[in-house]
Each structure stands twice: as C-alpha cells, then as structure tokens.
Amino acid sequence: GAVVSQHPSWVICKSGTSVKIECRSLDFQATTMFWYRQFPKQSLMLMATSNEGSKATYEQGVEKDKFLINHASLTLSTLTVTSAHPEDSSFYICSARHQGNQPQHFGDGTRLSIL
Amino acid sequence: QKEVEQNSGPLSVPEGAIASLNCTYSDRGSQSFFWYRQYSGKSPELIMFIYSNGDKEDGRFTAQLNKASQYVSLLIRDSQPSDSATYLCAVKGAGRRALTFGSGTRLQVQP
Numbered sequence: 550g551a552v553v554s555q556h557p558s559w560v561i562c563k564s565g566t567s568v569k570i571e572c573r574s575l576d577f578q579a580t581t582m583f584w585y586r587q588f589p590k591q592s593l594m595l596m597a598t599s600n601e602g603s604k605a606t607y608e609q610g611v612e613k614d615k616f617l618i619n620h621a622s623l624t625l626s627t628l629t630v631t632s633a634h635p636e637d638s639s640f641y642i643c644s645a646r647h648q649g650n651q652p653q654h655f656g657d658g659t660r661l662s663i664l
Numbered sequence: 665q666k667e668v669e670q671n672s673g674p675l676s677v678p679e680g681a682i683a684s685l686n687c688t689y690s691d692r693g694s695q696s697f698f699w700y701r702q703y704s705g706k707s708p709e710l711i712m713f714i715y716s717n718g719d720k721e722d723g724r725f726t727a728q729l730n731k732a733s734q735y736v737s738l739l740i741r742d743s744q745p746s747d748s749a750t751y752l753c754a755v756k757g758a759g760r761r762a763l764t765f766g767s768g769t770r771l772q773v774q775p
Contacts, residue, residue, distance in 0.1 A: 640705075
C-alpha cells in the first residue's frame, strides 16, 4: 500500500521551456503533498507544502512564480517549472501523506535536465 | 545547531554484522520519527516509523526512540550488501506539516 506515482521519470529539454511534473497517490487520499529537490550528493531540500484545494506554502528562497504548484484533488498534485534554465536541472521528488503524523511516502522522482 | 543531526559516514560494516545508525534532534516537541533508505539516484523509501519511547522491531530492522535524550536510532541485523545505501532520519516537529530530514548516513556493507 501507500503508492505514490510520479511522472515523468526523466525530462530533457531546452532552456526556456516550461515543464510539468505530476504526482499521484494511487491507493490513499493525500491530504498533504510535498515537493523536494535534491542536487547530486546533497540532502533533500523541501520546496513547498500543499494541502488539497489550498495555495501551496513555499520554503524561504523558493520562487513561487517559478515553481507553480497545484494540488487540485486528494490524489493529484502538479509542479510546473516555468521557463526552466540549466540551473534548474535537478532531481525533483514529490511526497504525499494521508494525514497528521502518518509517514510521508515518496514518488520515484523526476530527473530534470535543462540544456 | 541543525534540527536533525546524523553522522554522514560512511559507516562500514562486514556482511552479517549489526549496523547501528544514530540521529539526534533539537525540537523537544517532536512527535513522530521515521527512517528512510535512499539508494544512489533513487528517491527515499520508508523503512520504519516510531512514535513512542522504546524499541520497535520489523524483520531485521529495529528502531529505538529516547525522547528524553532526543535520540533515535536504527539497528540493522544481519547486514547485507544490498543494505548499502544512505539512511535518512526524519522528524515531525510540533506544529509542522513537513518532516525535517537529517543529511543522511551512508552505510557500506562489505561482502
């Protein structure tokens, strides 16, 4: 149980392109979803937290107009990297939780490479 | 002081030995504690969670929590080379929605 599906797994695109990443909880209702970024050999960095139907809460230093998050339903959240540049190349991972103190479950991640 | 601290390692143990991974946290109001395993290039995978003081066992894994000392550990018995990965300690603090992760301990199990 507690499966989180993330799509796509890999994206390679040109600078200036906008990229959308989807995160779905397949067998539970995700009250809260989280988006992380991880650079090689570094720790997970929380970008934003969202509750279904509410605006996302962004961490300090994360541009909300650059990283658009939509949590439209209890099973789907999307992250759109707008006008991506090479410095946005990273491993983006979503995570979902049903409620409260329950564990966060992670998707398989999306490796984004901007040329 | 970091909110969740782990020794970065690498921690090297021989196959079949017990690996002991440790984590301390600063928020005394923290309520729930998690261990994740992350293989290189992959996303984290939940191994154990613990809410109450004491030990919790699941197969070869035992999580130990001591809230008074603000300390949580993970023991891996009969370590296998496939256990070689980075182990992330995560803590849910009081009033926070997201987990706070440590930077991880890299475990190497030598065949």
